[in-house]
Amino acid sequence: MASKILTLNQISVKGLDRLPRETYEIASEFGTPDAIMLRSHKLKNEEIADSVIAIARAGAGTNNIPVADCTARGIPVFNTPGANANAVKELVAVGMLLGSRGVIEGIDYVHTLGDVTDEAELNKTLEAQKKQFKGSELVGKTLGVVGLGAIGSMVAEMALTLGMEVIGYDPALSVEAAWRLSSRVRKADALASLFARSDYITLHLPVLESTRGLVNAELLAAMKPDACVLNFARQQIVDDEAMIAALDAGQLRKYITDFPAPALIGRKDVILMPHIGASTDEAEENCAVMAADQLRDFIENGNIKNSVNFPTLQLEHVTGCRLAIANENVPKILGSVLAILADRDINVIDMLNKSRDEIAYNLIDIEGTLSDEVLQEMRALEGVINVRLIGDCACDLPS
Numbered sequence: 001m002a003s004k005i006l007t008l009n010q011i012s013v014k015g016l017d018r019l020p021r022e023t024y025e026i027a028s029e030f031g032t033p034d035a036i037m038l039r040s041h042k043l044k045n046e047e048i049a050d051s052v053i054a055i056a057r058a059g060a061g062t063n064n065i066p067v068a069d070c071t072a073r074g075i076p077v078f079n080t081p082g083a084n085a086n087a088v089k090e091l092v093a094v095g096m097l098l099g100s101r102g103v104i105e106g107i108d109y110v111h112t113l114g115d116v117t118d119e120a121e122l123n124k125t126l127e128a129q130k131k132q133f134k135g136s137e138l139v140g141k142t143l144g145v146v147g148l149g150a151i152g153s154m155v156a157e158m159a160l161t162l163g164m165e166v167i168g169y170d171p172a173l174s175v176e177a178a179w180r181l182s183s184r185v186r187k188a189d190a191l192a193s194l195f196a197r198s199d200y201i202t203l204h205l206p207v208l209e210s211t212r213g214l215v216n217a218e219l220l221a222a223m224k225p226d227a228c229v230l231n232f233a234r235q236q237i238v239d240d241e242a243m244i245a246a247l248d249a250g251q252l253r254k255y256i257t258d259f260p261a262p263a264l265i266g267r268k269d270v271i272l273m274p275h276i277g278a279s280t281d282e283a284e285e286n287c288a289v290m291a292a293d294q295l296r297d298f299i300e301n302g303n304i305k306n307s308v309n310f311p312t313l314q315l316e317h318v319t320g321c322r323l324a325i326a327n328e329n330v331p332k333i334l335g336s337v338l339a340i341l342a343d344r345d346i347n348v349i350d351m352l353n354k355s356r357d358e359i360a361y362n363l364i365d366i367e368g369t370l371s372d373e374v375l376q377e378m379r380a381l382e383g384v385i386n387v388r389l390i391g392d393c394a395c396d397l398p399s
């Protein structure tokens with residue numbers, strides 16, 4: 001039977017084409033989907049049907065998904081780390097240039113001269129007025145990068161090639177991300193010192209309980225009056241009220257953000273973009289391909305890569321019946337599952353078990369088949385959240 005994939009945003013065809021139509025049905029409406037693919041659609045727990053076994057976010061941020069509810073229900077949530085990082089990096093470059101030069105004001109001004117029909121007069125006027133749109137260069141300025149993951153590390157590298165000094169702050173930097181980072185990026189030990197020393201500050205961290213409202217009145221008060229803040233991360237990371245008060249008080253020069261709020265619209269010291277950081281052909285394709293590949297590997301083999309709530313786990317599945325079991329991460333559950341198999345003389349060929357925070361996940365390859373009774377016994381074990389059969393289980397079991 002084909003797996004039903006519910007798409008809640010437009011997903012690039014290049015990604016959807018990774019799911020062969022002989023075995024996958026894809027639609028934007030399904031009563032009982034097997035999996036969900038989405039981008040920024042704000043997903044509610046109630047919207048996730050009981051039939052759903054996985055959710056794939058074609059993008060980085062998963063704050064639009066009720067991840068804790070999914071974990072409790074044994075549903076892995078996948079994202080696509082790094083797949084849209086270059087698109088965001090390029091828009092940060094645009095943001096810094098728009099913040100440093102009178103590009104927007106200059107373009108707007110030229111459009112006001114539509115009545116001037118004489119070219120010589122037009123040129124004379126432009127030459128006389130251009131001093132209003134003078135800016136400054138990025139070379140030699142200091143960029144503070146908050147969050148040095150996939151996007152932050154690329155932005156840091158780009159700024160170095162533009163001749164900027166770069167300071168970084170990331171208290172949770174992964175070893176892999178640290179390897180990617182240029183040794184020329186200087187480390188700030190505290191956010192306040194990064195804000196005080198930078199001419200441009202760019203945010204590239206996820207919205208979490210600990211990062212909500214992180215950019216607050218206190219940090220903004222530490223800034224150089226000529227500095228700019230760029231927010232291509234999430235609206236909730238910046239306290240918009242504090243930002244407006246700081247702009248009014250001249251504590252910074254400009255706020256450049258991909259996340260407009262009503263109170264920010266119409267201000268000359270704010271540059272607003274409509275959440276287009278990842279809106280390039282390349283990023284949309286990269287994200288969709290990565291999300292589809294990860295989803296397919298989970299559906300067909302039970303493997304997990306780039307999940308934000310489940311452990312990473314890959315076990316080669318050559319043939320036969322595979323059990324994929326999600327359970328609470330407490331002692332004795334795996335032992336009880338194996339005891340059930342042992343009591344029925346069912347041989348385990350291969351297995352892998354990993355845990356992450358409150359969840360544990362197991363792949364168990366067995367010889368032969370399983371009866372419905374055995375399956376129900378496993379599902380009834382205390383702490384077992386779900387049991388899925390993959391591959392040739394050769395019996396009429398409900399999945």
Ligand SMILES: NC(=O)c1ccc[n+]([C@@H]2O[C@H](COP(=O)([O-])OP(=O)(O)OC[C@H]3O[C@@H](n4cnc5c(N)ncnc54)[C@H](O)[C@@H]3O)[C@@H](O)[C@H]2O)c1
Nearest residue numbers: 060061147149150151170172173204205206232233277278
């Ligand atoms: N504007 C857009 O369209 C767009 C596109 C992609 C991503 N994003 C946003 O950017 C965020 C970052 O994306 P990414 O791909 O670089 O993710 P990532 O996971 O590769 O990197 C995030 C980094 O933030 C760090 N971090 C966590 N808490 C921090 C804190 N308190 N202070 C400083 N650093 C902290 C992490 O250690 C990690 O290194 C996403 O979560 C998403 O919200 C926006």
Ligand SMILES: O=C(O)[C@H](O)COP(=O)(O)O
Nearest residue numbers: 039040058059060061278
């Ligand atoms: O977190 C992300 O990847 C970005 O915010 C992109 O969101 P989008 O896929 O809706 O453009």
